Amino acid sequence: MDANRDLMVDFRRTAVTIFHCAASPLSMVRSLIAAVLLATASPLASQVHPSPQVDPKVAALRDAALEGDEHAWDIVEGLTTEVGPRLAGTEAEGRAREWAVRKLKAMGFANVRVEPFDMPVWVRGHESAEILAPFPQPMVVAALGNSASTGPGGVTGEIVAFDSIDALRAAPNAMVRGKIIFVDHRMPANQDGSGYGQFGAPRRQGPTLASQKGALAIVVRSIGTDHHRNPHTGVMTFSDGAKPIPAGALSIPDAEQLVRILKRGQPVTMKLVLESRNLGTGQSGNVIAEVPGRDPSLPPILVGGHLDSWDQGTGAIDDGAGIAIAAAAAKRIMDAGRPLRTIRIVWFGAEEVGLFGGLDYRARHGKEPHHALIESDFGADKIWKVDSKLGEARKAEAEAIGKALAPLGIVTGSLAEADGSDIGPMLGDGLPGVALSQDGTRYFDIHHTPDDTLDKIDPAQLRQNVAAWTTVLAVMSGGIEEPKSRKRR
Ligand SMILES: [Zn+2]
Numbered sequence: 001m002d003a004n005r006d007l008m009v010d011f012r013r014t015a016v017t018i019f020h021c022a023a024s025p026l027s028m029v030r031s032l033i034a035a036v037l038l039a040t041a042s043p044l045a046s047q048v049h050p051s052p053q054v055d056p057k058v059a060a061l062r063d064a065a066l067e068g069d070e071h072a073w074d075i076v077e078g079l080t081t082e083v084g085p086r087l088a089g090t091e092a093e094g095r096a097r098e099w100a101v102r103k104l105k106a107m108g109f110a111n112v113r114v115e116p117f118d119m120p121v122w123v124r125g126h127e128s129a130e131i132l133a134p135f136p137q138p139m140v141v142a143a144l145g146n147s148a149s150t151g152p153g154g155v156t157g158e159i160v161a162f163d164s165i166d167a168l169r170a171a172p173n174a175m176v177r178g179k180i181i182f183v184d185h186r187m188p189a190n191q192d193g194s195g196y197g198q199f200g201a202p203r204r205q206g207p208t209l210a211s212q213k214g215a216l217a218i219v220v221r222s223i224g225t226d227h228h229r230n231p232h233t234g235v236m237t238f239s240d241g242a243k244p245i246p247a248g249a250l251s252i253p254d255a256e257q258l259v260r261i262l263k264r265g266q267p268v269t270m271k272l273v274l275e276s277r278n279l280g281t282g283q284s285g286n287v288i289a290e291v292p293g294r295d296p297s298l299p300p301i302l303v304g305g306h307l308d309s310w311d312q313g314t315g316a317i318d319d320g321a322g323i324a325i326a327a328a329a330a331k332r333i334m335d336a337g338r339p340l341r342t343i344r345i346v347w348f349g350a351e352e353v354g355l356f357g358g359l360d361y362r363a364r365h366g367k368e369p370h371h372a373l374i375e376s377d378f379g380a381d382k383i384w385k386v387d388s389k390l391g392e393a394r395k396a397e398a399e400a401i402g403k404a405l406a407p408l409g410i411v412t413g414s415l416a417e418a419d420g421s422d423i424g425p426m427l428g429d430g431l432p433g434v435a436l437s438q439d440g441t442r443y444f445d446i447h448h449t450p451d452d453t454l455d456k457i458d459p460a461q462l463r464q465n466v467a468a469w470t471t472v473l474a475v476m477s478g479g480i481e482e483p484k485s486r487k488r489r
Pocket of ligand 1: 306318319351377421
């Protein structure tokens with residue numbers, strides 16, 4: 001059929017319709033011109049021309065990941081089901097490393113290996129909290145990482161409450177000595193998760209301050225944004241020579257209940273049992289795998305997340321999702337062909353209890369050049385922003401990343417900063433990096449609780465994460481060469 005004839009037919013049909021409804025001769029002429037343009041454009045409408053600034057290969061890889069990635073789900077589903085919780089330095093984390101090596105080899109990655117390191121191991125024991133007076137009732141508590149043990153008999157003491165870490169800091173020692181300290185706060189939910197720095201202070205600094213002032217023990221309102229009866233654990237360390245004391249987090253409903261009880265104005269007595277144990281030195285390790293680049297002399301792109309998790313949930317959003325996203329993106333590049341630069345996957349060990357994996361990698365490889373460091377450790381909700389710190393000379397590369405990500409609903413933030421947990425110290429040393437920020441609005445509802453399970457991951461948002469990561473890798477790869485056998489003649 002002749003395309004031009006079709007156009008004429010379309011034009012006449014459209015023109016007749018317009019003639020009957022046009023209000024004035026001038027607007028009729030305008031409408032006729034518009035109709036001609038529309039009719040002329042219609043046969044081409046099925047062809048969408050990509051922006052000349054985005055490499056069509058990059059766009060195709062991005063769109064295919066968004067449409068159909070199954071690698072990330074397969075990894076996080078497998079790890080959380082077949083290993084489950086994997087507290088740093090424990091036998092469970094060891095099983096996770098074995099699982100990881102098997103999985104990465106089965107996916108076809110090269111140079112799969114474990115770099116082991118030693119670390120102090122802390123484990124949770126039986127734990128409970130109970131108000132003995134004036135209104136006897138149980139409360140839900142979880143020990144914070146590195147908490148001292150109360151022993152099986154627990155400790156009993158009067159509660160002295162502070163509404164912030166600053167109030168505790170300002171309190172005279174006599175007010176705190178021999179008491180169980182309670183520190184309250186309110187952590188609002190926000191998209192970028194920045195409240196964690198500010199509102200995490202009671203957990204991170206509270207135990208040291210309380211110990212220095214002679215407290216018997218400390219309980220804090222969980223660092224979280226939910227109202228479920230799940231306490232949020234997390235690590236803290238006793239610094240400045242402070243003697244370890246028992247330290248726990250009350251679930252948010254329990255913390256609010258305790259505030260109401262305190263407001264009644266009578267002395268409040270709590271019995272706290274936290275049978276935590278220090279097991280001494282144990283072993284953890286980083287699991288590493290690679291997509292070898294065509295030019296091995298070029299610095300690799302490091303993509304990672306952390307393999308360990310807290311012990312109550314199954315570590316789905318923190319950080320099964322992260323390691324899954326990183327490896328899925330690398331797999332998609334590998335399946336497309338050979339990148340110019342090597343892509344190095346690092347599944348860090350022992351992040352939660354003190355960044356031991358990141359620090360071990362830094363000690364071994366931190367002086368070697370890296371093209372970029374990228375880590376996913378903020379759940380699996382939709383990525384909304386990309387930041388990078390690639391240096392002035394690589395501004396075009398950073399801008400190309402931003403342009404290629406824009407169709408995924410991702411805005412470009414800073415070109416002068418990037419962050420990440422395990423990679424944080426190396427970024428601080430000056431290594432270049434990219435940071436893809438997930439929406440953190442609901443992250444701290446679940447973070448470090450028994451509710452961190454697979455069902456909290458939305459497969460569609462997980463695919464958007466993989467699409468974004470695949471895009472960044474495709475731009476940074478230096479070009480992906482299809483294997484000769486697959487090239488069309
Ligand atoms: Zn994490």
